[in-house]
Amino acid sequence: MELSGMLFYLVSFLIMGGIYSVICLALNMQWGFGGLFNAGIAGFYAVGAYSAAIITSANSANHVGGFDLPIVVGLIVAGILSGIVGWAIARICVRLKADYLAMASIGIAEIIRLAVINEEWLTNGSLGVSRIPRPLEDFFTGRESELVFFIFVWIIVAITFWVAHRLYKSPWGRVMRAIRDNEAAAESVGKDVQSFRIQSFVIGAIFMGVAGALSAHYFKFFSPDATEPLLITFLAWVMLIAGGSGNNKGAVAGALIIWAIWSMTEIITQQLPPDWATRSSYIRMLLIGLFLQFVLQRFRAGLFPEKAPKLNVKSHG
Amino acid sequence: MMDFINFYLIPGITLGSIYALGAVGVSMIFGILRFAHFAHGDLMTVGAYFALSAVWLLGIPALAAIPIAMALTCLVALFADRAFYKPLRQLPTIYTVIASFGVALIFRSVIQLLWGTESQVYSVGFQKPIVLFDSLRIATRHIQIIAATAVITVALNWFLHHTQMGKTMRAVSDDPALASVAGLDPEKTIRWTWIIGAGLAAIAGVFVGLDTDVHTMMGWNLLLPMFAAALLGGIGKPLGAIAGGLIIGIAEEICTYPILGESLISPSYKSAVAFVIMLLILIFRPRGLFKGRLL
Amino acid sequence: MSNKILDVQNLTAGYGKQAIIENINTNVSDQQIVVIVGPNGAGKSTLLKSVFGLNNRMDGDITFHGQSIFTAKTSELVPMGISAVPQSHNVFPTLTVEENLDVGTFAAPPQDKKATKSKILDLFPDLKDKLGQQAGELSGGQRQMVAVGRALMSEPKLILLDEPTAGLSPAYLEVIFDLLLQVRDSGVAILMVEQNAKQALRIADYAYVLVNGKNAYEGTGAKLLQDDEVRKSFLGGGAPQ
Numbered sequence A: 001m002e003l004s005g006m007l008f009y010l011v012s013f014l015i016m017g018g019i020y021s022v023i024c025l026a027l028n029m030q031w032g033f034g035g036l037f038n039a040g041i042a043g044f045y046a047v048g049a050y051s052a053a054i055i056t057s058a059n060s061a062n063h064v065g066g067f068d069l070p071i072v073v074g075l076i077v078a079g080i081l082s083g084i085v086g087w088a089i090a091r092i093c094v095r096l097k098a099d100y101l102a103m104a105s106i107g108i109a110e111i112i113r114l115a116v117i118n119e120e121w122l123t124n125g126s127l128g129v130s131r132i133p134r135p136l137e138d139f140f141t142g143r144e145s146e147l148v149f150f151i152f153v154w155i156i157v158a159i160t161f162w163v164a165h166r167l168y169k170s171p172w173g174r175v176m177r178a179i180r181d182n183e184a185a186a187e188s189v190g191k192d193v194q195s196f197r198i199q200s201f202v203i204g205a206i207f208m209g210v211a212g213a214l215s216a217h218y219f220k221f222f223s224p225d226a227t228e229p230l231l232i233t234f235l236a237w238v239m240l241i242a243g244g245s246g247n248n249k250g251a252v253a254g255a256l257i258i259w260a261i262w263s264m265t266e267i268i269t270q271q272l273p274p275d276w277a278t279r280s281s282y283i284r285m286l287l288i289g290l291f292l293q294f295v296l297q298r299f300r301a302g303l304f305p306e307k308a309p310k311l312n313v314k315s316h317g
Numbered sequence B: 001m002m003d004f005i006n007f008y009l010i011p012g013i014t015l016g017s018i019y020a021l022g023a024v025g026v027s028m029i030f031g032i033l034r035f036a037h038f039a040h041g042d043l044m045t046v047g048a049y050f051a052l053s054a055v056w057l058l059g060i061p062a063l064a065a066i067p068i069a070m071a072l073t074c075l076v077a078l079f080a081d082r083a084f085y086k087p088l089r090q091l092p093t094i095y096t097v098i099a100s101f102g103v104a105l106i107f108r109s110v111i112q113l114l115w116g117t118e119s120q121v122y123s124v125g126f127q128k129p130i131v132l133f134d135s136l137r138i139a140t141r142h143i144q145i146i147a148a149t150a151v152i153t154v155a156l157n158w159f160l161h162h163t164q165m166g167k168t169m170r171a172v173s174d175d176p177a178l179a180s181v182a183g184l185d186p187e188k189t190i191r192w193t194w195i196i197g198a199g200l201a202a203i204a205g206v207f208v209g210l211d212t213d214v215h216t217m218m219g220w221n222l223l224l225p226m227f228a229a230a231l232l233g234g235i236g237k238p239l240g241a242i243a244g245g246l247i248i249g250i251a252e253e254i255c256t257y258p259i260l261g262e263s264l265i266s267p268s269y270k271s272a273v274a275f276v277i278m279l280l281i282l283i284f285r286p287r288g289l290f291k292g293r294l295l
Numbered sequence C: 001m002s003n004k005i006l007d008v009q010n011l012t013a014g015y016g017k018q019a020i021i022e023n024i025n026t027n028v029s030d031q032q033i034v035v036i037v038g039p040n041g042a043g044k045s046t047l048l049k050s051v052f053g054l055n056n057r058m059d060g061d062i063t064f065h066g067q068s069i070f071t072a073k074t075s076e077l078v079p080m081g082i083s084a085v086p087q088s089h090n091v092f093p094t095l096t097v098e099e100n101l102d103v104g105t106f107a108a109p110p111q112d113k114k115a116t117k118s119k120i121l122d123l124f125p126d127l128k129d130k131l132g133q134q135a136g137e138l139s140g141g142q143r144q145m146v147a148v149g150r151a152l153m154s155e156p157k158l159i160l161l162d163e164p165t166a167g168l169s170p171a172y173l174e175v176i177f178d179l180l181l182q183v184r185d186s187g188v189a190i191l192m193v194e195q196n197a198k199q200a201l202r203i204a205d206y207a208y209v210l211v212n213g214k215n216a217y218e219g220t221g222a223k224l225l226q227d228d229e230v231r232k233s234f235l236g237g238g239a240p241q
């Protein structure tokens, strides 16, 4: 019994760890490869989660949809819609320095949050969408269903990893990484490189949407609370940098390790006396904020440092 | 017509003043340190809460607490720069952007730990608006905020154009490499940037608290319009940022004004206005209205 | 040779770990215009930058008035009496001409700022009615004057100029060189890199030819102008003029 309890905990840990791995791999396509700063991950995640939820859930009187379509269709639509949002924003910002994209992506996340809360006909507002199915629910229930979902999530992780790896190996990927850290060269790059950057941003956005969809299916319920920027955007950044930006293995390792630390701090803070327990979430936020600073200053290359591409780019004299 | 002025234009100018004061810091940090400071909104929150403590402990009105809030907020900003931004100065600035993202979180969680998450007000009770020309009604707090912003604008303009540090800051913002060739001390300039940026952020934070209430998300929620204002005014153009802030504040209010019975957008989408303006600038005029620099 | 003020001895310098110039020797004495010529990429700008502390000095020594400045930072050199004008981007474009000049006094305030400014404006009378204009709006030649003017505002003993005539019309080139002679005669030594080698050598009291990061030739301007080898390789051939 004890053992199966542990196992059960491990499975649910690995499900969330897998979802975060997808986000981190997606972020790595944008930041690690292209130097494109996305501060609105939560927005793309929300687009994906709500698209999947609305498309696959059963009919509901409270909001549009309930199309009851297969989960795969939901995932695809989630990816496409999130990708379209990513494309629109990347088109505008990709020719400018990363800071502009950062600001615009904060904006897009904010607008999506507003829409999710206010457009009740679509999303049921702050009450959220419920009765979202999990794959093969008719055949497996309870813990078995968790196990099935765990396999499902990690198949998606594998697909994401494969796509990220292909991007990384592509000739353009090399050029991108070579110019990424060289602002002078990045400014003078031509249209082709810009379109590649848009491409990597869009592919990243697609997978962020897919990750959102996965979490909607996992929780079977999705409300605006679940798109809290802290939990999505911020943790993903900490994960990627700690794991090693530019390195796909690092992205997955970072996601799992940071998610483990994050989950453990929850267990620890639950042991605190009651009047501290209410503050525990702020303590965790503070610690993760400080941890990011530590990683940035002392541990920037991450657990799995990127092997720098060999390509000599001249700086301006 | 008077309804428009009383309920849309004046609140718009008030809101715009608050954006303006925050955006000055964003724009100066852009110009001199060359990064988008994601913790600037939360720096405003820090200022608002310092003033709150001063109001509680000393029993003074919020306006009188402003100098205390400014001083403490400056110290916080200088500390954050020393501890979190300076170590990354030699790297591509995007690392500092990421760090500031984390600093925003640090500020907010410390505030939540120390002061709790309940909304607070500086003073309870209702202030009667002042009535001018029979029908122009202005709340006292709106007069205070707008007047203070006007005075600060004049003072800032004088500082930037007539003092050595002001000219140094404009020079560094124009061309940091040439500034160091001219022997100007970059670290001293950076210190003054934080002092002014944080001081004005504290004022803006107190003003938000005066206008509505003090809560832990107040600053983060203002970040988007402040960035938009700084971009609209042109990066490294603090006075442009003030104009940008006013334009965005007024635009947000006007967009909810019912023209022909139907307002342009629903009030719940007010903050979308800033975002749309930001996108339009990035598409058509990345240097802003007043020919700022590109990052 | 008269009173040596700048003495670069066996200097090796570059960027990061990469040495660009090696074993360079250069001297500037009081009241001298010293010119450095050489092909593109020879390391001329690099030499000026390393004197001014803007890159990585690796080996050798640099002394100014007999005192080593090998480890001195830029912000320390300006108060010691050295100013520099970079090759490009050498004015603050949104500052007015007057403000550009003012910036020159911040690191090393002169005795009497007003007097210094009017002295410099007498040297560059073109700027007198442009004081309120943004420097970025000026013509190339006027910008160079603002740049040199800014460098002179701290009343330096030595100024380092990197290609002050780059991109200027031949007529303006003469104007600038004429001004530099006046600057020299007012008591400021000049170490200058020039692409327009022939004309520069004519006003040079002494000159060095830099090739591939190494000293190749040196001598008085007149001597180098006469030198067949130098003429053929670096001055586009032709008979001595």
Ligand SMILES: Nc1ncnc2c1ncn2[C@@H]1O[C@H](COP(=O)(O)OP(=O)(O)O)[C@@H](O)[C@H]1O
Pocket: A315, A316, A317, C015, C020, C038, C039, C040, C041, C042, C043, C044, C045, C046, C047
């Ligand atoms: N900032 C820099 N970083 C690295 N290498 C540089 C830099 N600036 C110049 N170089 C290199 O140093 C060499 C000499 O450049 P430079 O001194 O500018 O030549 P010159 O002024 O004689 O034309 C060139 O090969 C150039 O590529």
Ligand SMILES: [Mg+2]
Pocket: C044, C045, C046, C087, C162
């Ligand atoms: Mg050169």
